[in-house]
Amino acid sequence: QKEVEQDPGPLSVPEGAIVSLNCTYSNSAFQYFMWYRQYSRKGPELLMYTYSSGNKEDGRFTAQVDKSSKYISLFIRDSQPSDSATYLCAMDSGGSNYKLTFGKGTLLTVNP
Amino acid sequence: DGGITQSPKYLFRKEGQNVTLSCEQNLNHDAMYWYRQDPGQGLRLIYYSQIVNDFQKGDIAEGYSVSREKKESFPLTVTSAQKNPTAFYLCASMARDLITEAFFGQGTRLTVV
Numbered sequence: 705q706k707e708v709e710q711d712p713g714p715l716s717v718p719e720g721a722i723v724s725l726n727c728t729y730s731n732s733a734f735q736y737f738m739w740y741r742q743y744s745r746k747g748p749e750l751l752m753y754t755y756s757s758g759n760k761e762d763g764r765f766t767a768q769v770d771k772s773s774k775y776i777s778l779f780i781r782d783s784q785p786s787d788s789a790t791y792l793c794a795m796d797s798g799g800s801n802y803k804l805t806f807g808k809g810t811l812l813t814v815n816p
Numbered sequence: 817d818g819g820i821t822q823s824p825k826y827l828f829r830k831e832g833q834n835v836t837l838s839c840e841q842n843l844n845h846d847a848m849y850w851y852r853q854d855p856g857q858g859l860r861l862i863y864y865s866q867i868v869n870d871f872q873k874g875d876i877a878e879g880y881s882v883s884r885e886k887k888e889s890f891p892l893t894v895t896s897a898q899k900n901p902t903a904f905y906l907c908a909s910m911a912r913d914l915i916t917e918a919f920f921g922q923g924t925r926l927t928v929v
Binding site for chain 1: 847851858906921923
């Protein structure tokens with residue numbers, strides 16, 4: 705079993721839809737959870753990060769972590785064509801390792 | 817502007833050649849990383865370095881080599897031993913006290929011709 709599992713999609717939604725992106729993980733040592741957004745042929749950029757179980761909201765984006773189920777989600781409200789990108793979840797166990805473990809990424813297309 | 821710069825953006829390699837990809841950062845970050853990205857594979861870690869003059873193998877280090885002689889620079893050499901080098905290569909850096917955010921360069925697309 706891979707440490708981080710993420711459905712690669714592709715996922716296609718109409719403009720204005722609510723999008724749900726998910727990752728599961730097997731390593732209970734993971735403490736930090738991140739979502740990166742990557743536009744085509746560009747480097748990823750950090751979108752959101754969370755530390756504890758629960759929800760964290762930033763504008764149209766909500767990151768959710770359920771440590772008991774080893775499950776994280778990213779919700780995008782009122783999705784826009786500019787949200788079309790690959791979304792990668794990433795996790796870290798902290799300590800002195802400083803090494804992120806990434807999911808495979810989900811390709812999202814928001815159609816106008 | 818602070819950031820991380822990769823060059824070149826596109827690189828073509830003939831069979832049997834070694835090529836070196838450049839990665840420079842001016843963010844004063846201690847840790848630097850090289851990832852390879854293939855369609856459907858996500859980011860796979862090649863090498864990483866947490867301090868100058870020290871580096872560790874990642875998950876797919878075979879056929880690659882790195883050096884870390886300066887804090888700002890972490891070049892990656894793709895050797896002729898790498899049998900399938902065509903991929904998108906991403907360099908990243910991270911401050912050791914801010915483990916939640918890795919800053920990425922814009923990538924180098926390497927193609928074997």
